[in-house]
Amino acid sequence: MNRYFLYLIILNMMINVIIFVPKILIQYRYEGAVSAVLIAIPIGFTLTALYCKAIAKFPEKGLPEIFENTKYRLFKIIHFGSIQAFTFIAGLITLVGFIDILSRFIDPEMPKIFILIIYLVGIILIIQMPTERVMYFLEIVLFLNTPLIFFIIFKALTSNSLSWDSMFEVGTHLFELPNLKALAAATYVFSGYTTLMIFNRLIKGKLKIWNFIAVVFLGLFNLFTTFFIPIGFHGSDGANELLYPWISTADSLRLVYSPIERVIFLFLMFYMSITLVSISVHWHVALELLKGTFKDKNSKIKKWIVLSVFILCSLAGGMYSNTVLLNEFSVYWLQIRFYFEVTIIVIFFLWARRKKA
Incomplete structure (x- = not known):
């Protein structure tokens, strides 16, 4: 298996545990979220396989290197610019959401x-x-935090407070038609592969089938x-009343013989570094795409202009947004992202196939 590829997949899956995906899935638990989750797995696997197969035709190259000598400069600017916007917004939502969690x-x-x-100081440096x-840096953070996060999940699954009846109750709504909002949220769990547009520079050789099998099982x-653990702790109706279901779930756990008994403090401590590196990965992709778009003597000036925009947007989002507004924005953004991601991947796959031929 290629560990760099799995790092990117695992990072995106871990960060979605605490932000908005659980809230959206739980909100539509009776209205097609269960079927949407099941459908999201083959969709996520298919998109991952298509993108990885396409970009594997350009070994150890990111999008800036792949499109370096293209004749269609306007197309390159539009293509890179749209991806920059989406990757930046992905990091911005995570940043503003986690700041709200820490403050709350x-x-x-x-x-x-x-x-x-x-x-912001740490992110801009990274x-x-x-x-x-x-x-x-991502490897170090995951190496230190992943075992502890899995331990907390294990404690939750083996807790006497976990009600399997509540989880089975929600599971009985399996045959409801899939909800589009829930589907968009569930497929975002698999979107870590999109960062290969830059990190493919580090991928040596083709990805083996075991990498994609791991994606399926990790996604499942x-x-x-x-989706289900917060419902098991708070009930099928009680979980819907929580702004951050997994934070409240972590607060329901206790480590009796630990120096820190309340799991929520450990949980947030681990996620501080995970959130930092997740935002940094998204914004690094956006910045590298910018550098690949404008290779001229004023590129450094343009880079700092873009970094200033990143900072100003983050400050504005942190000061003027609230939890309800952020939740509503995230729901619509996830749907737009889903359509955009599918379109970009299909176009890139067909283009790469034709280009290689």
């Missing part, structure tokens, strides 16, 4: 702007590093735990 559950008295500035170093496990 850790220190409500501290202004959000202070926490946001601390995160995204300017070479792609290889960003991957090393992630969607099951993300």
Whole structure:
């Protein structure tokens, strides 16, 4: 298996546990979320396979290198610009959402702007590093945090407070027609492969079939735990009343013999670094696409203009957004992202097939 590929997949799956995917799935638990989750698995696998097969035709190259000598410069600018916007928004939603979580559950008295500035300093430093170093940073974070996150999930699955009856009750709505909003949220769990547009520079050789089998099982496990465990702890109706179902679920767990008894503090501590690296990966992709679009003597100036836009948008989002507005925006953004992602991948797959031929 290629570990770099799996790192990107696992990172995206882990970050979606705490932000908006659980809330959306639980909201439509009686209206097609269960069938949407099941359908999302083959859709996510298919999109992953198509994109990986297409980009594998250009080994150790990202999109900037693939389109370096294209004659259609306007098409390149539009193509790269649209992807930059979506990857930036993906990181921005994660950033603003997690800042709201920290402010709500850790220190409500501290202004959000202070926490946001601390995160922005780290993110801006990381995204300017070479792609290889960003991957090393991701590897270290996952190596330290993933076993502990899996331990917390294990504690949740073996807890006496987990009601399997509530989970089975929601499961009885399997034959409801799939809900589009739930489907868009569920397929986003698999979207870590899209960062290969830059991180393919580090992928040596073709991806083996075992990588894609791992994606299926990881996606199935992630969607099951993300969707059903909060329902098992809070009930099929109670879980829908929570703004952040998994944060409240972590707060329901206790480690009796641990120096820190309340799991929520450990859970948020682990996710601080995971959130930092997830945002950095998305914004690094956006920044590298920008650098690949404009290769001229003013590229550094343009880079800092874009970084300034990143910072200003983040500050505006942190100061003027609220939880309800962010949730509503995320629902619509996930649907637009789903259509955009499918379109881009199909076009790129057909183009790569024709180009190689």
